[in-house]
Amino acid sequence: MNWSERLKREFLSGWKPFEVIWLTLFVLAQIWAYIQAPDSWLAMISGISGILCVVLVSKGKISNYLFGLIFAYTYFYVAWSANFLGEMNTVLYVYLPSQFIGYFMWKNHMQNDHGGASVVAKALSAKGWATLIIATAVGTLLFVQALRTAGGSSTGLDGLTTVITVAAQLLMILRYREQWLLWIALNVLSIALWAETPAMYLMYGAYLLNSLYGFYNWSKLAKQAGV
Incomplete structure (x- = not known):
């Protein structure tokens, strides 16, 4: 398969009509x-x-990682201008490296899906859930203290969203469907964090709706994989 056929399969195949409609509406909302x-x-x-x-x-x-890279670079400067130190550090130490790591982690775990290719999804065990909850709670307490020492803005909310982002991004790289439950929580908190910046809270509002669909779709992908 040549590059043009691969790109066509990646970007144009496997789309449902309502997915195309909501993607168009989300983009138009950002422009508005x-x-x-x-x-x-x-x-x-x-x-x-x-x-x-x-x-x-x-x-x-898997093409999500291309746009994730563009997002990471631009979001860093937006967070910088707002003095959200936690968000800035998240971009530098989580979002940016995750785009490269995630691509290679997904590359060999793809399956055919409605004429296109989709990732093979997994589900957390009870032990995995316990580890996630404890690590998130401890990480939040420690990071909030670090942000207060550094003089950041909205340290409690900024710290919590940062730690949830790290956990969700890790689950995404490892292909766990439960990442979407963390993204849902993160999006609700981020809407509050960016309440005074229309482009940002509209973006996170769109993310919230997409996260609900993401959990639904990844649950189907996990079933396809026999989880």
């Missing part, structure tokens, strides 16, 4: 938010690339 409050064109680019990334993740498509 920028027109209404043109404070940062980087925020608009970050929002659009982020939406493309998470929609592709919900479908289990």
Whole structure:
């Protein structure tokens, strides 16, 4: 299969009509938010690339990592301007390396799905859930203290969202469907964190809807894999 056929299969195959409609609406909402409050064109680019990334993740498509890389670079500068130190560190030490690590972790675990390719999903065990909850609680307490020492803004909320992001990103790389439950919690908190930036809270509102669908779709992918 040549490159043009691979790209066509990756980006154009396996889409349901409602997925195309909601992706279009999410992108148009980002453009509208920028027109209404043109404070940062980087925020608009970050929002659009982020939406493309998470929609592709919900479908289990490996091309999500391309848009994730664009999102990471632009979101870093948006968070920098808002002095959200936790978000900045998340981009540098989680989002950016995750795009490369995730691509290679997914590359050899893809399956055919409605004419396209989707990732082979897994589910957490009871032991996995216990480890996740304990690590998230302890990590949040420690990171909030570090942010307060560094003089960050909204340290409690910023710290919690950062630790949840790390945990969710790790589950995503390892192909666990439960990542979506963490993304749902993260999106609700992030809407509150970015309440004064229209492009950002619209982006996270779109993420929230996509996370609900992502959990549903990844549960189907896990069943396909016999989990």
